[in-house]
Amino acid sequence: MPGRKRGLAVDVLGLVVAVVVLAASAHENTVGIILLNRVATATPPGSVRTALVDQGFKNAVAAHGATLGITVQTIERNPADKGFVPQPKRWVVEQTYGILALHHRLVRDYERRPASSESRVYWAMSDVMARRLTGTSTPALRDA
Template sequence: MLDTQSVRAAAGVPSNTTGRDAAKKVSGRKRGLAVDALGLVIAVVVLAASAHDNTAGIALLDRVAAATPPGSVRTALVDQGFKGSVASHGATHGIDVKTVERNPADTGFVPQPKRWVVEQTYGTLALHRRLVRDHEHHPSSSESRASWAMTDVMARRLTGTSSPSWRPTDRRRSRQAPAGPDRPARDGPDLRDRTVTSPDRRPDRQARRTRRGHRSPADQPRNPSPAR
């Protein structure tokens, strides 16, 4: 399965290696993956987001043909974003490129048969915070990051452990129901018992203002009323 994903680039990424995906309205880079039926990455390519899907598809087919034994890959499934040039280029490597068309009657997100595996791989790689946004100066470094993340996924599948999420869990903990006879208390601080202090009443800020010669509004002398 072949697919592409446009991700935003960090501020320090050189502009000559990035672009803007007009269809998805994303400025950054385009990451292309070629995965097998199990969702394991065979090849990865990183281009500017302005590059067409055909460019990424042709580069992926070349890398798949170079990384696999001859004749081991016979069929590649793509979406409707890849045009006829990808299919003709795949024929030169002995790969039959088939387009999985979306049912016009479907509305919203509908997983496509067999091709949803590559979408699942993108979601699994997004658990690695380094891949949420492209921080690398060189596209080759960005490709290696995706390979490292896939190595972690394969190791966790072999050991039976799940990938840790980089998303914070404090918000989820604050929404939990209070402990009771049927619900024991969990370890860690309870965010609901945290008191919020006004920024003007913080002791450290008030001390800094006093050292700088500033006086609080309560210490300011009141303006005398005008004489009549």
């Protein structure tokens, strides 16, 4: 089964704004450009002014963001750091990936179509938001 690359755009609370699922062979720039387009479409004009991205995204994403009125800032890793070191503000995306991994259908890619994979992310995020609103905890993967 071919692999998939999943891109997420989240707000400061870790709630998903947009999702892109492409073939694993797709370049990060492609994911980033599509993601910026979806963020610009899903949000009111001018409400998203800055996007933080990791080093996998190159200048093409920043240039495309400028055409949409979004400043794209690359969060670079300190070369002196060894091992895993959470990057400032980027940890919110990693935390969201971890929360989504608690949903069985997102641990592996069981879906045939990328659109189905995207809808599963939105479905899982709906569960996360409902649990936050009701104050219930997310069950551990082994308990579900």
